[in-house]
Amino acid sequence: MNIxxxxxxxxxxxxxxxxxxxxIFLISWSFAVITGIISGIFITREKNKKIGRIILVxxxxxxxxxxIAVIALFFLFMGIGFITAAFALFLYSLVPIVFNTASGLxxxxxxxxxxxxxxxMTKKDILFKxxxxxxxPSVFSGIRNxxxxxxxxxxVAATIxxxxxxxxxxxxxxxxxxxxxxxxxxxxxxxxxxIDLILGFLEKKFTSEGLKISEEG
Amino acid sequence: MExxxxxxxxxxxxxxxxxxNHLSIIGIALPFAVIIGVSVGIIIAGKPKISKIIIYISGMxxxxxxxxxxxxxxxxxxPFNAGLGKPPxxxxxxxxxxxxxxxxxVNAVNSLDHNIIExxxxxxxxxxxxxxxxxIPLALPLIMSGIRSSVVMGVGVATIxxxxxxxxxxxxxxxxxxxxxxxxxxxxxxxTAALGIFLNYFILKLEDIITPKGLKISGE
Amino acid sequence: MxxxxxxxxxxxxxxxAVNNITLSIEDSKITVLIGPSGCGKTTTLKMINxxxxxxxGNIFFNxxxxxxxxxxxxxxxxGYVIQEIGLFPHMNVYQNIAVVPKxxxxxxxxxxxxxxxxxxxxxLNPEENIFKYPKQLSGGQKQRVGVARAxxxxxxxxxxxxxxxxxxxxxxxxxxxxxxxxQEKIKKTIVFVTHDIREAIKLGDSISVFNxxxxxxxxxxxxxxxxxxxxxxxxxxxxxxxxxxxxxxKAENSIDKDFSAVKINASDTNLLKEQKNSxxxxxxxxxxFLGILSKEKISQLSTENYLNNxxxxxITPDSTLLDAAGIMLxxxxxxxxxxxxxxxxxxxxxxxxxxxxx
Numbered sequence: 022m023n024i025x026x027x028x029x030x031x032x033x034x035x036x037x038x039x040x041x042x043x044x045i046f047l048i049s050w051s052f053a054v055i056t057g058i059i060s061g062i063f064i065t066r067e068k069n070k071k072i073g074r075i076i077l078v079x080x081x082x083x084x085x086x087x088x089i090a091v092i093a094l095f096f097l098f099m100g101i102g103f104i105t106a107a108f109a110l111f112l113y114s115l116v117p118i119v120f121n122t123a124s125g126l127x128x129x130x131x132x133x134x135x136x137x138x139x140x141x142m143t144k145k146d147i148l149f150k151x152x153x154x155x156x157x158p159s160v161f162s163g164i165r166n167x168x169x170x171x172x173x174x175x176x177v178a179a180t181i182x183x184x185x186x187x188x189x190x191x192x193x194x195x196x197x198x199x200x201x202x203x204x205x206x207x208x209x210x211x212x213x214x215x216i217d218l219i220l221g222f223l224e225k226k227f228t229s230e231g232l233k234i235s236e237e238g
Numbered sequence: 239m240e241x242x243x244x245x246x247x248x249x250x251x252x253x254x255x256x257x258x259n260h261l262s263i264i265g266i267a268l269p270f271a272v273i274i275g276v277s278v279g280i281i282i283a284g285k286p287k288i289s290k291i292i293i294y295i296s297g298m299x300x301x302x303x304x305x306x307x308x309x310x311x312x313x314x315x316x317p318f319n320a321g322l323g324k325p326p327x328x329x330x331x332x333x334x335x336x337x338x339x340x341x342x343x344v345n346a347v348n349s350l351d352h353n354i355i356e357x358x359x360x361x362x363x364x365x366x367x368x369x370x371x372x373x374i375p376l377a378l379p380l381i382m383s384g385i386r387s388s389v390v391m392g393v394g395v396a397t398i399x400x401x402x403x404x405x406x407x408x409x410x411x412x413x414x415x416x417x418x419x420x421x422x423x424x425x426x427x428x429x430t431a432a433l434g435i436f437l438n439y440f441i442l443k444l445e446d447i448i449t450p451k452g453l454k455i456s457g458e
Numbered sequence: 459m460x461x462x463x464x465x466x467x468x469x470x471x472x473x474x475a476v477n478n479i480t481l482s483i484e485d486s487k488i489t490v491l492i493g494p495s496g497c498g499k500t501t502t503l504k505m506i507n508x509x510x511x512x513x514x515g516n517i518f519f520n521x522x523x524x525x526x527x528x529x530x531x532x533x534x535x536x537g538y539v540i541q542e543i544g545l546f547p548h549m550n551v552y553q554n555i556a557v558v559p560k561x562x563x564x565x566x567x568x569x570x571x572x573x574x575x576x577x578x579x580x581x582l583n584p585e586e587n588i589f590k591y592p593k594q595l596s597g598g599q600k601q602r603v604g605v606a607r608a609x610x611x612x613x614x615x616x617x618x619x620x621x622x623x624x625x626x627x628x629x630x631x632x633x634x635x636x637x638x639x640x641q642e643k644i645k646k647t648i649v650f651v652t653h654d655i656r657e658a659i660k661l662g663d664s665i666s667v668f669n670x671x672x673x674x675x676x677x678x679x680x681x682x683x684x685x686x687x688x689x690x691x692x693x694x695x696x697x698x699x700x701x702x703x704x705x706x707x708k709a710e711n712s713i714d715k716d717f718s719a720v721k722i723n724a725s726d727t728n729l730l731k732e733q734k735n736s737x738x739x740x741x742x743x744x745x746x747f748l749g750i751l752s753k754e755k756i757s758q759l760s761t762e763n764y765l766n767n768x769x770x771x772x773i774t775p776d777s778t779l780l781d782a783a784g785i786m787l788x789x790x791x792x793x794x795x796x797x798x799x800x801x802x803x804x805x806x807x808x809x810x811x812x813x814x815x816x
Contacts, residue, residue: 085438087394090430093411093423136544139507139617140558140607141534150557154548169301176303177398180415190306194401199313206306213301229548231591 027193027200028207035189039208042175042185045103046212049110050171054164057115061122061160062148073123080120088113088174096181106175106183113174114167121163125156158232161224165217172213176205245421252409257429259405263324264392267331271388274332275339276381282340283347293344296337304398307333312402327404331395335388342384346377379449386441393434397426407433459614459647460485461506465515468501475501477671478515486645490658490679492694493668499651502668503617506649507536519615534558537608537616537646541624544604545592551577551603552588558611576606579640581758598629605637609644616648622657634660635754638790655694659683660790667691680784704783704812710775712812713796713805722748722764730756737793739803740768746801747772750793772797775804782807 028035064073095109129152137147153160179187186205193201246253282289302310311326350373358368397408410426413419461483468476476498483489491499504510506517508529517524524532545554552573559569577584580602592600601621608616622630634657641648652658658665659679666676667690675687686692718733722740730738730753738756740748749768751759759767772795773781782794792809 082435082438085390085393085434086431087397087434089394089397089408089411090427090434093415094427094431096415097420097423097427132540132544133546135509136538136540137546137557139504139509139533139536139538139540141530141532141536141561142557143530146561151546155546157548173301173303176305180412187303187305190303190309191401194305194309197309197312199309202306202309202313206302206310209303209306210298210301214298217301229591231546231548231550231593234591234593 024200024203027198028204031204035186035204035208038184038186038189038205039212042172042187042209042212045107045110045175045178045183045185046168046172046216049107049175050114050168053111053114053118053167053171056111057118057163057167058122058160060115061119061126062153064119065123065126077120077123080116083116084120088170089177092174092178092181101182103182103184106178106181109181110171110175110178110183114171117167117170118160118163121159121166122156125159125163126152128159129155154229155232157228158224161220161228165220165224168216168220169213172209172216176209242421242424246425249425253425253429256405256407256409257433259399260393260396260407260433263327263331263396263399263404263406264389266324267328267335267392268385268389270328271332271335271339272381272385275336275384275388276343278336279340279343280347283344289344293337293341296340299333300337304330304334304395305401308398308402322403324399324404326402327396327399327406330398331388331392334391334395338384338387338391339381342380342387343377346380347373349380350376375450379445382441382445382448386438386445389441390434390438393430393437397430459520461615461647461649462518462521463502463506463515464518466502466505466512466517467514468498468505468510469513474671476505476512479671479673480515481666481673481676483647483649484664485647487663488641488648488650488661489664489666490650490652490662491666491668492652492655492658493674495653496670497668498671499668500619503619503649503651506615507533507538507617534561534611535613535615537610537613539601539604539608539616539618539621541620545600545607547592550589550591551582551595554592554603555607555610557607562611564611572610573606576609579609579643580606581636582606597625598633601625601633602636605640609646614647616646618648618650620652621650623652623654630657632754635752635790637661639755655696659695659787663788667694679787683787684780705778705780707779708775709773709777709779709782709796709807710804712779712807713775714808714811715805717793717795717803717806719803721745726761735793737791737806739795739806740764741803745803747795747797747803750795752791773807774799779807779812783812786812 060076063069064076066073091113092106092109095105095112099105099108133151133155134147137151142150175183175185176187176190179185179191186209189205190202190209193199193203193205278292282292299307307330308326311330312322315326315329354372354376355368358372363371396404396406397411399406400408400412407426407429410422410429414422414426463479463481463483466476466479466481467474479498479502481489491502493499501510505512508524519527519532546557549557555573555576556569559572564572573588574584577587582599582602587595587599587603592603595603604621608618622633625633638661650658650661652661662679664677665679665682667674667682669690675682675691682691683695686695716735717739718735718737719739719741720729720733721743723743733753735753737750737752739750742748748765749770750772751764751768755767756764769789769791771785771789773785775796775798777796785794786792786809794807796804796807798804
């Protein structure tokens with residue numbers, strides 16, 4: 022028996038678990054992207070500055086809480102199941118997106134915003150034409166980070182009913198079956214790398230050249 | 239809640255033991271991670287192509303799910319009679335720490351102003367003096383933040399140690415989950431979360447202390 | 459469009475940044491607001507385009523109160539230039555300049571033509587620069603783009619907040635020269651904030667001297683230099699006191715014979731390059747005075763364009779040095795030709811001769 026045995030003998034099962042993995046990832050992560058960007062924008066608006074600061078502190082703290090703690094916590098409240106897992110994953114992958122969106126928006130130079138205002142842009146113009154495009158690199162790094170974390174964490178979430186490739190890995194781990202662990206791990210890594218690749222491509226497409234060039238002289 | 243309090247008061251010895259176990263996995267891995275990460279970082283900094291490849295590869299390790307990496311370690315280390323217990327956990331953690339350590343070191347070294355190095359050379363400093371007196375102190379804050387990421391990550395990763403008999407706080411969570419013992423799970427959740435937050439805060443303070451004062455004053 | 463500031467006051471909490479100022483800003487001229495930092499000059503500028511709301515008083519554009527104008531519309535009709543950082547880093551030169559025209563809903567073709575025109579005006583080669591991003595431009599180029607952007611929708615008013623502040627002295631001089639040329643063509647109403655008195659004197663048709671939220675003195679540049687109202691103003695202007703004696707000194711006694719003059723028909727680029735003075739006088743075939751050009755300007759023009767760009771100002775021998783100084787200060791040049799009644803060049807008056815301490 023070699024390391025590939027399980028992979029070769031159970032392609033259908035692995036494929037099924039891979040699709041489950043993709044499914045829970047896409048659901049929890051895409052909600053996180055939408056919610057995360059919107060909340061990142063919301064908490065950086067002038068009128069929400071105070072709440073924003075508090076939320077950012079909370080988020081900063083949450084970033085140092087291990088994913089397993091979050092997953093287990095939701096199990097305590099919601100019991101075992103797909104929804105619990107998806108919800109925990111959603112919240113956990115929300116954190117880097119909100120954080121990066123907000124810090125990207127905050128770091129837009131005040132002079133640039135003032136120039137835009139002085140030229141007669143409305144607040145909406147400034148948000149969509151200046152702030153968001155300029156925060157794009159930071160937003161994308163949050164989204165990419167969150168995707169990779171989500172896919173890896175989904176494995177651990179198998180312990181509370183997420184399904185997916187984590188099931189194969191944990192079963193393999195409790196039987197010390199290397200071939201099985203390997204068969205679960207390879208698609209997870211492959212998934213994470215390909216999502217990151219796709220997002221990297223999108224990032225290139227949606228980020229202005231002008232932000233990537235390094236200063237002359 | 240009552241169960242929870244009962245559980246901790248009855249099991250505080252186990253709690254302390256597993257907490258120490260948890261910390262020792264991180265503690266043993268850390269110096270190795272720092273030495274490997276920082277030296278690799280220093281070697282490849284200034285070589286953009288090689289840095290990119292190495293950082294990408296260390297990023298690939300990060301995509302391996304932690305239970306799988308632990309599992310793989312068991313198998314790889316089995317021939318050396320070290321398949322179970324702390325060694326696979328420690329090595330897995332070192333591998334995960336490579337990305338933050340290497341990336342931050344490379345950034346730290348690269349972000350150094352060339353003029354400063356030139357000035358140091360102009361003052362007659364030798365290469366090793368520049369390394370010790372200029373490069374490292376200036377790079378230290380970023381390297382420390384690399385250490386912080388890898389320690390905080392370690393708190394989570396080390397929980398998987400439960401599955402390979404390395405001990406650690408993972409015991410409360412995973413054993414609790416499989417036995418549906420809420421008070422155990424809650425103990426694990428609180429301890430890991432608190433440990434992550436505490437270590438993050440602690441190292442942040444440390445960063446603040448070792449950052450040369452001149453670097454902290456932000457220009458107008 | 460003329461602007462009037464009437465009893466304008468701005469308070470930030472207890473602090474009064476601008477204290478009851480009244481000022482008329484002349485149509486088609488450059489009005490410089492100068493003073494030390496914290497004197498209220500920038501606050502005043504930002505009240506004009508409504509970036510800062512006034513506490514008391516009023517601002518009138520063509521006798522219409524600012525309250526009756528929608529601030530967004532107002533700003534789209536006012537060009538605004540700040541230090542170089544105001545360019546949008548994620549937009550290339552074209553996109554930066556196109557911002558206001560696009561907000562106003564111009565057609566793409568009209569925008570394109572306008573941008574080419576503007577880049578010519580600020581002396582940037584359109585083909586070379588139009589797709590560059592701000593980070594690929596030098597400080598001076600950024601500033602030129604900033605000016606072009608402010609002029610994009612052909613506003614009647616231009617507000618400039620220390621636009622050349624971040625640029626090294628040599629390039630700043632060049633930009634100022636270029637700016638004077640541009641203003642001669644576009645004739646906008648410009649309010650220009652600076653803390654550099656040399657810049658104020660060089661660019662300003664009028665100057666308002668600010669101090670602790672109040673205007674110490676305002677008037678024609680030359681009047682201010684000639685008659686500083688108080689110690690603060692005279693200290694700011696520096697040692698130009700001897701200017702008062704200028705009106706008693708005849709130009710003919712200070713004529714400098716060291717000047718460069720060439721016949722316009724005989725002028726080729728090489729000949730012009732050899733001239734050692736910074737200004738070259740052009741003559742017709744009978745050696746009569748035609749006009750004067752700076753060597754820098756010459757280097758930007760092709761031979762057939764000299765004639766159209768000649769500056770024709772001069773003084774006669776019986777003028778006073780005060781007249782010469784007036785021309786220098788208002789036109790931003792350092793050499794004024796002295797011409798006889800027969801249109802012959804007698805010599806030049808140089809800036810150094812008048813202001814010897816320079």
